[in-house]
Structure formats: structure tokens, C-alpha cells
Amino acid sequence: MEISETSKPFIIAEIGVNYYDIATKEDIDTLEAAKLMIKEAANAGADAVKFQTYKAEKLASKNSPAYWDRSEEATGSQYELFSKFDKFGLQEYKELADHCRTQGIIFLSTPFDFESADYLYDLMPLYKISSSDLTNLAFIEYIAKKGKAILLATGASTLGEIEEAANTVLKTGNKELCLMHCVLDYPTDYEDANLNMIKHLEAVFPDHLIGYSDHTRPDETMMTLTTAYLYGAKVIEKHFTLDKTLPGNDHYHAMDPDDLKMFVNNINLLQKISGQYYKHPLECEKESRKQARRSIVAKVSMKKGEILTREKVTFKRPGTGISPADLDKVLGREITKDILEDDLISWHKV
Structure with missing residues (x-):
């Protein structure tokens, strides 16, 4: 799959690991909860769903402090948090990828280590690299050499760091790169969303597509995501849940199916009203x-x-x-x- 310039954005509903809490709420097992969320995302109009593939011991030291809003997610360390949500492996992701095909939606998962990058290769058409790995150049190079398109998140980074990461991809001969504007703060305040950075990235990196990975709380009309699209984001990614009131992790800044439907409707309306470029009587x-x-x-x-x-x-x-x-x-x-x-x-x- 190539990332291409299209009039509509490529919409990714990031399920992440939210299916664990949905499983508890619905009293079903985690795999069934993940499948339920895939179905709901597909029905609401997403092009792809994305999970997160990691093992806590490979991702964070046991002393890694929390950096999120502790009033929303009380867990005190990254290692402790990630340990709650790292039970899936190759077999579960294979089953989820198969289920995505039956629902007519693309399966994606962000790898956080070399092993998961390897076994996810056959399951998805492109790779997403987290903002947290932007300076992990050896990891970026390893993924880039696999030859698939890459979505590279740029949260908490300088232009120099983005350029170095992008060049690491390009040096492998891989040209399929989309840079994702992102603010690495959970949740991101609206005044910190800085959507103008989408335009800036487009100006500085004209040879790459630009996208947006959002961490703000969903607003009533999904104006944040809609504006990101209007500012030039070709890929839009946002955390996805079935219940925004659930405590902890990524529910409190995620969109639900109704939010996603509203965003899709916004895009469809914009497609209708944008019309032709050349001025003449209709x-x-x-x-x-x-x-x-x-x-x-x-x-x-x-x-x-x-x-x-x-x-x-x-x-x-x-x-x-x-x-x-x-x-x-x-x-x-x-x-x-x-x-x-x-x-x-x-x-x-x-």
C-alpha cells in the first residue's frame, strides 16, 4: 500500500489497548472486545484501526515515571501501566487482522520493538512509528528497510530531529513517508493543538505527505480534526473508544463511534461544498x-x-x-x- 495524495483523508481509529477496559465493562474476553471495537470503527467510517504492540519489559524500565494526567490515569509508572496491556502476541494480532478483512477495514498496529516489527510485517500494509521512537534511529532504519510505507509521528520533536529521522528512512531507499504532526501530551489542551504546525511541516518537508495524530478531547462538532484536514493533513489518527467516561489510559481523550461519524460527515460535506477550482457559471x-x-x-x-x-x-x-x-x-x-x-x-x- 502506498500513501497517496487524495482529496479525502485516510482516517485511523486508534484502538490502542482500550479494548482491555471495554472487555471489563462488557464482561467479554479481550479478543472479543477488540473485535467489537473493530466492527464499530468500520461502521462509523474509519479506513483503518490501529493497535499498539509491545511488551512492558522491552518498552520501559521499571523506574519510568508517569507523564500523563494522573487525575485521569492514576498509574504511577510507565512500566506498571504497560504491564496491564501487553498480553497479546502474534496469534491474537493475526486473528484481529483476519477480522478486519471481514469488516472491510485495514488492520494496523504500532510496533514498539524489533520482534513485533518483524511479525506484524505480514499483517498490515504500512508501519506507524510512535513519537516516542523519533530519535530511535536504529529502530526507524530497521523498519524502513522493510520497504513499506511509514507514518512517522513527530510529537515533542524539533525540526532537526524530524529531518534526521526522515533522512534515516530515505537513506534506505524507502520514499513512502508521511510525517504526522502530534502533541505528546495527554490530553492536549486545545490551545496546545497547534494545527498550524501542519502547514509548517508541509512547507519544510514538501516532498512528504503530512498527517495529524490527535490527543485533544473530542469537541462537539469534531472541529479539531476537521480543521486539521482543512490545513492539509492527509492522514488523520485519533484514539478510539466505545465509552469516553471510562477511567484511565486513553478513553478520556478518545473519540467514540458518534464522534467518528460526525467527523466523517464533516469530511463528506466538505467534499460536496468544495466543488470545482475553475470559476465558471454552473x-x-x-x-x-x-x-x-x-x-x-x-x-x-x-x-x-x-x-x-x-x-x-x-x-x-x-x-x-x-x-x-x-x-x-x-x-x-x-x-x-x-x-x-x-x-x-x-x-x-x-
Whole structure:
């Protein structure tokens, strides 16, 4: 799969590891919960779902402190948090990838170690690399050499770091790279979303597609994601849940199926109203051109042989007579037929 320039954004519903809490809420096993979330994301209009593939011991030291909002997620260390959600392996992801095919949606999962990058290769068409691995150049190079398209998140990074990561990909011969604007703060305050960075990345890296990975709380009209699309994001990714009220992890800043449907509807409406680039009258305006424009109209009745002067005419609808734009062409002419007050002036009468 190539990442391509299209009019509609590629929408990724990031399930991440939220299915663990959904399983508890619905009293079903975690695999069934993940499948349920896939189905709901597909029905709501996502192009892809994305999970996170890691083992806590390969991802974080046991002393790694929390960096999220502790009032929303009380877990005190990264290692402790990740240990709660690292039970899936190759067999589970294979089953989820198969289920995605039955639902008509693309399976993705972010690998966080070399082993998962290897076994996910056959299950998905592209790789997503987390902002946390932007400076992990050996890992980026390893994935890039696999030759699949890459979504590279850029949260908490400098332009220099992004450039170095992008060059690491390009040096492998892999040209399929999308840079994802992202703010590495959970949740991201609206004033910190900085969607203008999408335009900046596009200006600095014109040879790459630009996307957006969102961590703000869903707003009522999904304006944040919609604006990201309008600012040029070709890939839109946001955490996904079935219950935004669930405590902990990624539910509190995730979109639910209704939010996703609203965003998709926004995009569909924008597609309809954007229309053509070249300015010309549309077919739907054909009758309006005739009826809503003005014509040169007799202000007074005139007899054959009179000279048409400015004082004798005005401009009224409909526009089926002589256009006011041609006024200079008719003034000074001799009337060839009687004209009544309020008649449209026509060429066969002057």
C-alpha cells in the first residue's frame, strides 16, 4: 500500500489497548472486545484501526515515571501501566487482522520493538512509528528497510530531529513517508493543538505527505480534526473508544463511534461544498443568469423615431433583455418601434 495524495483523508481509529477496559465493562474476553471495537470503527467510517504492540519489559524500565494526567490515569509508572496491556502476541494480532478483512477495514498496529516489527510485517500494509521512537534511529532504519510505507509521528520533536529521522528512512531507499504532526501530551489542551504546525511541516518537508495524530478531547462538532484536514493533513489518527467516561489510559481523550461519524460527515460535506477550482457559471445557475440579472428597461413610454437617452431608461429584472453592460451601445440610437413604460429594451426595437 502506498500513501497517496487524495482529496479525502485516510482516517485511523486508534484502538490502542482500550479494548482491555471495554472487555471489563462488557464482561467479554479481550479478543472479543477488540473485535467489537473493530466492527464499530468500520461502521462509523474509519479506513483503518490501529493497535499498539509491545511488551512492558522491552518498552520501559521499571523506574519510568508517569507523564500523563494522573487525575485521569492514576498509574504511577510507565512500566506498571504497560504491564496491564501487553498480553497479546502474534496469534491474537493475526486473528484481529483476519477480522478486519471481514469488516472491510485495514488492520494496523504500532510496533514498539524489533520482534513485533518483524511479525506484524505480514499483517498490515504500512508501519506507524510512535513519537516516542523519533530519535530511535536504529529502530526507524530497521523498519524502513522493510520497504513499506511509514507514518512517522513527530510529537515533542524539533525540526532537526524530524529531518534526521526522515533522512534515516530515505537513506534506505524507502520514499513512502508521511510525517504526522502530534502533541505528546495527554490530553492536549486545545490551545496546545497547534494545527498550524501542519502547514509548517508541509512547507519544510514538501516532498512528504503530512498527517495529524490527535490527543485533544473530542469537541462537539469534531472541529479539531476537521480543521486539521482543512490545513492539509492527509492522514488523520485519533484514539478510539466505545465509552469516553471510562477511567484511565486513553478513553478520556478518545473519540467514540458518534464522534467518528460526525467527523466523517464533516469530511463528506466538505467534499460536496468544495466543488470545482475553475470559476465558471454552473448548470444550476443557468436560470438565475436569466431571471436574477437586470436588463435595460424603459423608464417612460417612447414612440418610434425617438432617440434613446439615459434619462429614458433604468435597469430591472429579468436579465433576458439587453444587459446594462451594453448600455453605451444602445444610447443615442433611434427607436424603431413604439416602447411602453417598463418594457425591456430589445435589439429589434433600437
